[in-house]
Amino acid sequence: MKDLKNSEEKTAEREVPLRLFASAKQTKPPSVDMTQVVGAFDILMICLDTLRYDVAVEEEAAGTTPVLNRYGAWKKCQAPGNFTWPSHHAMFAGFLPCRYDAKNVADRELLFFPSSVGLGRKAPAGAYGFSGSTIMEGLEKDGYDTWCVGGVAFFDKRSDLGSVFPGYFKKSYWNPSFACPVKDSTKNQVDFLLRKIEEENQEKKIFLYLNVDAIHYPNYFYQEGASRDSIESHAAALRYVDGELGRLFEGWKEKRGGAFVICCSDHGTCYGEDGCQFHGVNHPVVNTVPYKHFFL
Numbered sequence: 001m002k003d004l005k006n007s008e009e010k011t012a013e014r015e016v017p018l019r020l021f022a023s024a025k026q027t028k029p030p031s032v033d034m035t036q037v038v039g040a041f042d043i044l045m046i047c048l049d050t051l052r053y054d055v056a057v058e059e060e061a062a063g064t065t066p067v068l069n070r071y072g073a074w075k076k077c078q079a080p081g082n083f084t085w086p087s088h089h090a091m092f093a094g095f096l097p098c099r100y101d102a103k104n105v106a107d108r109e110l111l112f113f114p115s116s117v118g119l120g121r122k123a124p125a126g127a128y129g130f131s132g133s134t135i136m137e138g139l140e141k142d143g144y145d146t147w148c149v150g151g152v153a154f155f156d157k158r159s160d161l162g163s164v165f166p167g168y169f170k171k172s173y174w175n176p177s178f179a180c181p182v183k184d185s186t187k188n189q190v191d192f193l194l195r196k197i198e199e200e201n202q203e204k205k206i207f208l209y210l211n212v213d214a215i216h217y218p219n220y221f222y223q224e225g226a227s228r229d230s231i232e233s234h235a236a237a238l239r240y241v242d243g244e245l246g247r248l249f250e251g252w253k254e255k256r257g258g259a260f261v262i263c264c265s266d267h268g269t270c271y272g273e274d275g276c277q278f279h280g281v282n283h284p285v286v287n288t289v290p291y292k293h294f295f296l
Contacts, residue, residue: 030127032111042259045208045262046210049151050213051238053290055238065239073292077097078289079265079267079268088266094111135207149193151179152213231271261296264290
């Protein structure tokens with residue numbers, strides 16, 4: 001049995017041949033030390049579902065997203081998947097969007113290191129090594145309360161498929177006022193969260209996942225006079241979301257103090273580029289997403 005265990009361990013270590021990538025590894029220190037974050041701060045993971053990188057940086061440059069601009073520039077990243085389902089399975093396992101110019105797995109900065117897959121046994125510098133199938137499961141073992149506030153249908157809990165992601169959390173919330181077709185969906189989510197944190201134990205740390213669906217289809221109603229979705233209404237939706245995130249950040253700081261925030265898109269979407277529509281296809285505007293992390 002001991003020989004079998006040793007053999008299995010050696011096989012697992014060989015699954016990803018990291019030695020082949022040694023020359024490509026980043027020599028600069030990690031941008032944040034998650035071993036110092038976990039246990040000391042609430043962690044907010046905010047997914048701006050469907051947000052395109054090109055739209056995000058255009059609004060950033062124009063100064064029309066002042067809340068998000070306050071916390072640094074968007075980074076150009078590769079999406080983990082081309083629609084919500086595959087992208088979130090990757091992110092919840094610790095594989096967040098990685099830098100756009102990454103050439104191999106060793107170029108990826110891992111904030112969360114899944115110790116149960118074949119990436120070796122030692123977490124990279126600055127990464128939080130977790131056991132379990134998701135980062136939420138790992139954080140729960142370290143005392144976190146894990147929350148999910150849903151948006152798009154993959155989080156709405158009204159179907160078997162829509163119950164999978166919420167089931168990864170200790171507490172999950174969704175109601176029809178959070179849904180994509182509701183113009184005030186982000187306001188309703190933020191109002192709900194600001195009420196919830198009033199009730200919570202201040203001593204217990206929270207990992208919050210918030211799925212913001214306002215930028216997702218449909219978004220035409222954020223642009224005055226529009227009758228269908230477009231890249232212009234996509235941008236208008238982002239401007240609306242920015243204001244609501246300002247309320248969330250200020251309320252969180254007031255009630256619970258600082259937090260570490262991961263803010264990103266899961267994928268982009270097409271509005272007719274090269275004949276493509278929507279997402280779930282591999283097109284550059286689908287596969288390129290904005291990402292940033294910061295402290296409140």
